[in-house]
Structures are given as structure tokens and as C-alpha cells.
Amino acid sequence: MSLPPIRETIRQYGLSASKALGQNFLLDEQLLDRIAAIPGDLRGRNVLEVGPGPGGLTRALLRAGANVTAIEMDERCLPALAELDEHFPGQLTVIHGDAMRHDPADLFDGPYAVVANLPYNVGTALYTGWMSGTEWPPQWSSLTLMFQLEVAQRIVSEPNTGAYGRLAVLSQWRSSAKIAMKVHRSAFTPPPKVMSAIVHVTPVPAPPGVSSPVLEAVTEAAFGQRRKMLRQSLKRVPGALDALKELGIDETRRAETLSVSEFVSIAEKLSPR
Template sequence: MTLDQLPPLRDTLAEHGLLAKKSFGQHFLLDLNITRKIARLAQVGEGDHVIEVGPGPGGLTRALLETGARVTAVEADPRFAPLLEELSAASGGALTLRLEDALTTDEAAVAAGAPAHIVSNLPYNVGTPLLIKWLTGAFTPASMTLMFQKEVADRIAAAPGTEAYGRLSVLAQATSHAQVVMDVPARAFTPPPKVASAVARLTPREDRPEPVRLTALQQVTAAAFGQRRKMLRSSLKALGGEALCLAAGLSPEARAETIDVPGFLALADAYRIRS
């Protein structure tokens, strides 16, 4: 059996008696028109290596395999192993399955030193922790094309001074070129979630902060946005307060939500020097 001979996913799910689990934050994306569009937005193709987290029954996986990409699927729910193994056979071995928790996956080992793209309809309950792991960890994806709850996707690309702007915005934009590239209505999923979804695409910046600078950035953003309604002199008190702000060329009376990414990088540099 080849990819184009596979039965519709709804039939496969019914045959195996599988339903989405709330505990895993699962919402299946079965519409091939949508999954194929996501694969196009990911800009992957023949010979590219894609890491997909939370493939579930393999809706997006099928679309990625159709591009000619090699896919490593990381799935925590063993119920989907038989479906994904069937998909691997139909793809001629282009799909490799890893039954494990993506939060502990060593993506660098999976990529084996070669570029790898991450393309996923992320489980809602671990989407943000996974993104922070990929933004700040030792492994830098060649690109990330990820579906989140729409409010999370909006936070990734938010501008300073907007309600959605926060720590995730700074970490994403300091390390990547980030944009929301597609909205996905709740009705596209089985079962439909209570919120809308969106796809964000992130590609690494050439001036991505080095690890020690990135560590400092995580510390200052955690403190600043942990008390985002307070002035920086108060929210950053434990890290240097007013003196730290002045060293970074920022007003101690400013609030975190008004500071742009270069401003936070200046705070991170000042903190590194002081600590």
C-alpha cells in the first residue's frame, strides 16, 4: 500500500476505535486541504528532515510525507503506534516513530548533526513549554511551523505596547523571525476545541543571541513580566532594579510591556556584566 492508497483518516480512527484524549490536549486535524497547506507553509520538500511532535493519527504526517520529506514523529500516546507504523510502511520507511515525551526528546540527537525542521499541530497543554525549549535550548531548528491556540500564536508575534506582548514575544523575536501565517477555525478539528487556532512560522535570526546572553535574557524577562504591571525598578529589584535599568539605557519607570526586544537584550547584557 502506498500513501495515496491509504483509507481516509476518519475511517482508520473508527476502525481502531480511537478518540482524542483531553489529558493529552489532543484535537485531531483530519482535513487534508488544511494539512497540505501547513506543509506548504513549512516550505519543506524532497530530502528535508522534519520532526513532528504529537502526530496523533497522522493527518499532518501524511501531508508532510507527500512533500518527499523524511519525518521523525514524536508521539507520547502509544495508542497511535499501529496507525503510524502503517503510515511508515506506506511511505517506504520515510517515517520514523519515537514513542516518547517530546519535552525530554533530544532533538540534536534525532537530527544527528544535520538541519531539521519542526512542523507540528502541537498538543495544547505542552505547546508553550515546547516552544521555549526549542527557542532557548542547544538545538536550533532550521525552521518551525507550529499550530497553537490562536492567543499563543498572537503572543509569539506581538509588538511592544500591545496586550499580547510578553515574555514569549521577546524570546521568540530575539531568536527568530516570527509571524502568524494561517488561522485555523475550531471546526477544522475533531473534536472541535473551544478556541480558535493559528499557525506560526519561525526561522532563526542570523544575530541569534549566544547561549550565555540568552540565559540572561530568560532571567530578565521572567522577572520583568512576572510583575508586568509594576515599573521596572520594582519588577527587576532582585536583579539590580534602578541601577540595572540605567545601565541598559532604560527608564526605571517604564513597564515591561513597553520595552522592545533590543531593550530587553540591553537589560540582559547589563545583567550579565553585573552578575
Template sequence: MSLADLPPLRESLEAHGLFAKKAFGQHFLLDLNITRKIARLAAPLEDVQVIEVGPGPGGLTRALLEAGARVTAVEKDARFLPLLQELAEAADGRLTLIEADALTVDEDALAGGGPFKVISNLPYNVGTPLLIKWLSRPEPPAQMALMFQREVAQRIVARVGEEAYGRLAVISQAVCEAALVMDLPARAFTPPPKVASAVVRLEPRAERPAPALLASLERITAAAFGQRRKMLRSSLKALGGETLCEAAGIAADRRAETIPVSGFLDLAQALLQRD
């Protein structure tokens, strides 16, 4: 059997008696036109190693395989493994299934030590922790095309001064160029979630923070945005307050939402040098 011979996704779900589990944040994309568009947004994929998290019934997985990718799919919900195994048997050895929690897997081991892309319709309940995990790697993925709740997607791509601008935007944009590239209404999913979704594409910057500086940036942003309405002299008091701001060349009476990514990197560097 080839990929073209596989039955429609709804038929496969019914044949295996499968349904989405709310506890796992599952919402299935069964429209192959949509999943193929997501794959095109992450092109080129021919002979590219891709890690996919939470494939569920395999709608996006099919599109990635059709585009020529070599896919390692990490699925926590063992119910879907028999259905995905049918897809693997039609994929000419280009689909590897891993039953695991994506928060704990070693991506380098999954990718064989080489470069890889991460392309996923992420489970809503672990999307942000997974993104932070991948951004915090010494070498981030070659590209990420990830689906989140639209509110989370907006927080990733927000610019300084915008309402959604915060810790997630600073860390994401310090490491990558981030763009919202596709909106999806709730009705595109089975079952429909209560919110809209969006795909964010992240491309690693040629110059990005070293791991130690990124760890320092996480401390700075956690403090600054944890009390975002306060001036930096107050929100960063435990990390040095006015002295730290002075070392970074930033006025201590400014608030977190007014500081661009470059300013937060200056603060992180000052903290790193002090420690």
C-alpha cells in the same frame, strides 16, 4: 501500499477504535486539504529532515510525507503507534516513529546531528514549554511551523505596546522572525476545541543571543512581566533595579510592555556582565 492507497483518516481512526484524549490536549486535524496547506507554508520540504510532535492519527504526517520530507514523529500516546506504523509502511522508509515525551527527547539525536525543521500541530497543554525548549537550543531548528491556540500564537508574534506583548514574544523574537501565517477555526478539528487555533512560522535570525545571554533574557523577562504593571525599578529590584536599568541605558520608570526586544537584550547583557 503507497501513500495514495491509504484509507481516509476517519476510517483509520474508526478501524483502530481511537479517539482524542483530553488529558493529552489532543484535537485531530483530519482534513488533508488543511494539512497540505500547512506543509506548503513550511516549504521546501523535499528530502528535508522534519521532527513532528504529537502526530496522532497522522494527518499532518501524511502531508509532510507527500511533500517529500523525511519525518521523525514523536508520539507520547502509544495507542496511535499501530495506525502510524501503517503510514510508515507506505512511506518508503521516510517515517520514523518514536514513542516518547517530546519535552525530554534529544532533537539532535532524532535528526542525526544535521539541520531539521519542526512542523507540528502541538498538543495544547505543552505547546509553550516545547517552543521555549526549541528556542533555547544553542542552534535552533532551521524553521518551525507550529500550531497553537490562537491566543498563544498572538502572544508569540505580538509587538511592543500591544496587549499580547510579553515574555513569550520577547524570547521568540529575540531568536527568530515570527509571523502568524494561518488561522483555523475550532470546527476544523475533531473534536472541536473551545478556542480557535493558528499556525506560527518562526525563522531563526542570522544574529541571535548566545545561550548565556538567552538564559539571562529569560530571567529578565520573567521578573519584568511577572509584575508588568510596575516600573522596572520595582519589577527588576531583585536583579539590580535602577542600577541595572542605568547600565542598560533604559529609564527605570518605564514598564515592561513599553520595552522593545532590543531593550530587553540590553538589560540581559547588563545582567550577564554584572554576574
């Protein structure tokens, strides 16, 4: 027996998107299949999905042949996800809980891809957690994530733009990030107030000799006072002003003018040997 349309499943279980949980449901099956195709061939691959809700994207991932581990906080959605388990036996594992409290390393023995329509209220926090690991390359092979368009633009932004900041440096110093698809607000139920976009991120080799925590400390200080010159914003980071002199970086510049590679060079000077 075939699965009913996701809209009918939502109606059957009396589901509605929870604002408190940052939910917005995607119902367009063709759009969901396109999203599931972004990370490439998923047949037999392990995929982590956060916040599956009633399972629209989950269906698309399962149709693509993925072995999906889905973490869902909203217990109202569990019966709908259990229905999917019956139609795709052996492919779906559902964990009822908070994704912020689960370490994916405990869920997978080997590599996995992350594909998720992230809940808006925790999306950035989850993303920075995946990007901030000290071990590189990470266990995840790619991240394919739905964000508000504004956040997606911050991830892929370039220097000397209003969107450029810590998130861009964190994303680009040892990974390749691109906006794979924009998604109109009308595709969601209920429609959010803003446009959304899918960001696809793949790891690349990390620059040698650079500590991730040090780079994060430098960017936090620099962009925490982004209107100030570097000599002011970085003065509380031990050794940072000396590093600027050694690298020939003008201390009267502001954070938004520095390239990702310049931030990496500063962090390299300050990283433990």
C-alpha cells in the same frame, strides 16, 4: 493500494482524541497539505513531528517528500502510524514516548525542521525549550507549529499591547516569527473551544554579547510583576537598575512598554564578558 481517508483510519482503530493528552485531530487533507507547505520544499529534508496522533499531518509531510521522525505518547495511535510506514517506506521513524524527554539533537545528525500540531497541554513548554537554547543558530531550521490563537498572538505581539510579554521577547530577539495561517475550530475533531493558528519561526543572527539565560531572567522579573514600574520589578536582578541608568531607560516605565531591543540591551549589560 492507496491509503484510506484519515477519518476512516480513526474509525478503523477506534481512536478518539484524548483530553488528557491535549489532542485534537485534523482531518482535512487539503488543509494539512497547506500546513506542510509552509516551511517550503521538504523533499529529502528531516522533519520532527510531535504528537502525530493518527497521522493526518504526518501523511501530508510524507507526501511532501520529508523524512519524518514522529514522537507519539499515545500507544493507541501506533498501529495507524505503522500503516503509514508501509506506504512511505524509509521515510518515517516513529518513537513511542514523551517529547518532553527527548532531545532532538540525539535524533538528527544535521539540520531539521519542526512541523507539528502540538498537544495543547505541552505546546508552550516545548516551544520555549526550542527557543531557549544557548547555541545559536539552533540545529532546527524552522518551527511550524499549531497553537491556540491566543498563544500565537503572544508570540508575535508588539509592545504596549495586552498580549506582549516574555513569550514575545523570547521569540523575537533572535528569530523571525509570524502567524502563517489561522485555523477555525471547526477544522478539528473534536472542535476545541478556541481558535487556533500556525506560527512559523525562523532563526536570525543573535545579537552579540547577550546571554540567553540572562535575558530570560530579566524578562521573568519584569513581566512577573508587569503592573509595577521597572525600578520595583527589576530590583532583585543584580545590576539591572544600574543598567537602566546607563542605557537611559526610565525606571518608572513598565515592562510592556519596552521594546525587544531594549530588553536585549539590558541583558547585554548584565551578561558575562
